[in-house]
Amino acid sequence: MVITTDNPKRPSDYLSFKPPYQRLEVAEVCPFCPGNEGITPKETFSLSHDGGWSVRVVPNKFPFFHIEGEFDRRPEGMYDVMEAIGAHEIAVEAREHDHRLATMDPTQIERILLAYRERLIDLERDRRFQQFLILKNYPGIFNRHPHSHILAMPIIPRRIDEEIWGTLDYYQRKERCIFCDIVKEEISMKKRVILESAHFLVFSPFASRFPFETWIVPKVHSPDFHHIQEEEMADLAIVIQSLFIRYYKLLADPPYSFTFHTSPVQSPFHRSEYHWHIETRLRIGLREGFEWGSGFFVNPTPPEEAAAYLREVE
Ligand SMILES: [Zn+2]
Ligand SMILES: [Zn+2]
Numbered sequence: 514m515v516i517t518t519d520n521p522k523r524p525s526d527y528l529s530f531k532p533p534y535q536r537l538e539v540a541e542v543c544p545f546c547p548g549n550e551g552i553t554p555k556e557t558f559s560l561s562h563d564g565g566w567s568v569r570v571v572p573n574k575f576p577f578f579h580i581e582g583e584f585d586r587r588p589e590g591m592y593d594v595m596e597a598i599g600a601h602e603i604a605v606e607a608r609e610h611d612h613r614l615a616t617m618d619p620t621q622i623e624r625i626l627l628a629y630r631e632r633l634i635d636l637e638r639d640r641r642f643q644q645f646l647i648l649k650n651y652p653g654i655f656n657r658h659p660h661s662h663i664l665a666m667p668i669i670p671r672r673i674d675e676e677i678w679g680t681l682d683y684y685q686r687k688e689r690c691i692f693c694d695i696v697k698e699e700i701s702m703k704k705r706v707i708l709e710s711a712h713f714l715v716f717s718p719f720a721s722r723f724p725f726e727t728w729i730v731p732k733v734h735s736p737d738f739h740h741i742q743e744e745e746m747a748d749l750a751i752v753i754q755s756l757f758i759r760y761y762k763l764l765a766d767p768p769y770s771f772t773f774h775t776s777p778v779q780s781p782f783h784r785s786e787y788h789w790h791i792e793t794r795l796r797i798g799l800r801e802g803f804e805w806g807s808g809f810f811v812n813p814t815p816p817e818e819a820a821a822y823l824r825e826v827e
């Protein structure tokens with residue numbers, strides 16, 4: 514990881530960069546628009562509001578992997594193992610095709626969070642699934658209708674596994690949670706904090722790999738996102754809206770991805786020492802070719818500066 518501090522890049526330096534798919538728009542009928550519900554598989558969850566649905570969750574027609582079949586651990590590697598068994602669902606986040614998190618009412622974001630929580634509670638009953646992953650790419654690569662992915666997997670992906678090992682290692686040495694310590698440290702230093710609410714801290718992590726990378730971390734220790742309480746969900750919805758409107762204004766509606774990292778669910782893999790959180794990453798890299806080729810991440814905007822820009826957005 515490299516953070517360049519000579520001539521750091523400011524928000525305006527990223528504005529000319531748009532990935533090519535941002536210019537594409539699919540011309541076909543949108544399966545997520547109201548009236549086209551028959552095109553998608555039957556929903557696994559929906560919330561009704563004003564005589565229609567407000568959020569729908571449906572199995573993905575073209576999943577990364579599918580739910581049928583018994584999982585047997587084969588030697589072909591992670592991708593083939595995930596092919597064997599897993600659930601992949603799509604949360605359709607709103608009725609409106611052109612809606613986005615930055616301009617959504619926080620009560621709508623709260624409904625999306627509720628949908629995530631209810632699906633994970635349900636999927637947890639299937640003992641084959643060890644790891645959940647919620648993720649979103651904006652804009653969607655194949656469909657612009659606002660949606661996110663809910664994945665349940667029989668194995669723990671390497672990124673999360675590495676984080677868990679880091680957490681356990683720290684716990685063994687200090688008998689404290691590293692995420693709880695980071696939250697305390699960031700609050701006391703202030704310079705990387707973007708915003709703080711009753712239940713969450715939003716900050717640019719120390720040694721960020723990507724420009725404007727941001728973490729949203731609950732201030733009170735909790736390993737599992739799906740054990741979130743109503744009051745925390747309402748607070749998180751406001752925090753998410755506030756962060757994404759800052760990105761929207763500062764960087765002219767940038768493409769982004771976010772993911773929820775939460776503890777594996779089944780014993781013996783569940784880790785009470787782990788601390789769930791959300792990581793967001795803007796897809797505005799200026800030197801992705803170099804990063805791809807070298808494995809070094811070059812971040813031309815130091816996290817302290819990114820946080821200051823995001824904090825000061827009006
Ligand atoms: Zn649509
Ligand atoms: Zn913690």
Ligand SMILES: [Zn+2]
Nearest residue numbers: 676774790792
């Ligand atoms: Zn993480």
